[in-house]
Amino acid sequence: MAIISILNPKGGCGKTTISTNLARHYHDNGLKTLLVDTDPQGSSSDWHAAREDNPLPFISYGKPENLKALPGIAAPYNNIIIDGAAKLEGMIAAVIKISDIILIPVQPSPYDIWATSDLVDLIKARQEVTDGNPKAAFVISRAIKGTILGNEISAALEEYNLPVLNSITTQRQVYPRSASQGLSVFDGFMALKARLEISSIADELDNMITQGDIRNVA
Numbered sequence: 001m002a003i004i005s006i007l008n009p010k011g012g013c014g015k016t017t018i019s020t021n022l023a024r025h026y027h028d029n030g031l032k033t034l035l036v037d038t039d040p041q042g043s044s045s046d047w048h049a050a051r052e053d054n055p056l057p058f059i060s061y062g063k064p065e066n067l068k069a070l071p072g073i074a075a076p077y078n079n080i081i082i083d084g085a086a087k088l089e090g091m092i093a094a095v096i097k098i099s100d101i102i103l104i105p106v107q108p109s110p111y112d113i114w115a116t117s118d119l120v121d122l123i124k125a126r127q128e129v130t131d132g133n134p135k136a137a138f139v140i141s142r143a144i145k146g147t148i149l150g151n152e153i154s155a156a157l158e159e160y161n162l163p164v165l166n167s168i169t170t171q172r173q174v175y176p177r178s179a180s181q182g183l184s185v186f187d188g189f190m191a192l193k194a195r196l197e198i199s200s201i202a203d204e205l206d207n208m209i210t211q212g213d214i215r216n217v218a
């Protein structure tokens with residue numbers, strides 16, 4: 001079982017989009033997957049409720065202290081995907097403590113990258129007292145199709161000394177269009193490229209899980 005958290009207090013960087021699609025990807029591939037909303041805005045909750053027959057198991061936690069209950073209900077699942085809050089406060093610190101992997105979506109702009117520094121500090125402080133857990137990596141989110149990501153973006157990210165996934169998401173209409181119906185890019189849209197983006201992120205996460213000493217995905 002692995003707890004994968006999508007965290008970045010910067011609003012609109014793609015946390016909910018990546019969380020919901022990643023969870024559906026794992027679910028569709030036969031892995032028991034729980035989607036967890038920890039954001040008081042409740043976007044994942046709204047997404048889940050928008051579809052009456054949503055096949056994904058789902059739970060929402062409104063308070064950091066309640067999150068302590070999550071490891072207790074985690075056992076039946078192969079993967080738990082946590083959609084993070086949009087403010088750096090107690091909830092994010094609580095999520096960091098129970099995560100095996102943290103994925104930090106970041107839009108390809110220096111301002112957005114610099115804005116992650118407090119989150120990175122929190123993650124690194126946790127890693128220092130736990131022998132390197134949770135693992136963490138950046139993923140470029142919402143890149144403009146066809147543009148080459150500048151060296152300055154890579155350089156800014158490298159300064160944090162955390163891995164950056166090779167996979168990215170690009171700006172595609174199918175993400176908001178599917179979300180508005182409580183659906184994912186795997187739900188019958190002509191969305192081959194978006195599906196590849198999400199499955200390729202999942203592949204890299206799976207590698208991080210299997211290469212490390214993380215509790216293994218069953």
Ligand SMILES: Nc1ncnc2c1ncn2[C@@H]1O[C@H](COP(=O)(O)OP(=O)(O)OP(=O)(O)O)[C@@H](O)[C@H]1O
Pocket residue numbers: 009010011012013014015016017018039041043085086141142143169170171172173175176177179
């Ligand atoms: N790759 C993408 N292509 C097009 N639109 C996207 C993409 N990723 C996210 N969006 C859209 O951008 C907006 C913000 O994305 P999302 O809600 O996933 O970000 P978030 O980090 O969860 O935001 P918040 O901090 O408010 O929770 C949404 O309208 C979403 O549909």
Ligand SMILES: [Mg+2]
Pocket residue numbers: 015016017039043044083
């Ligand atoms: Mg969100």
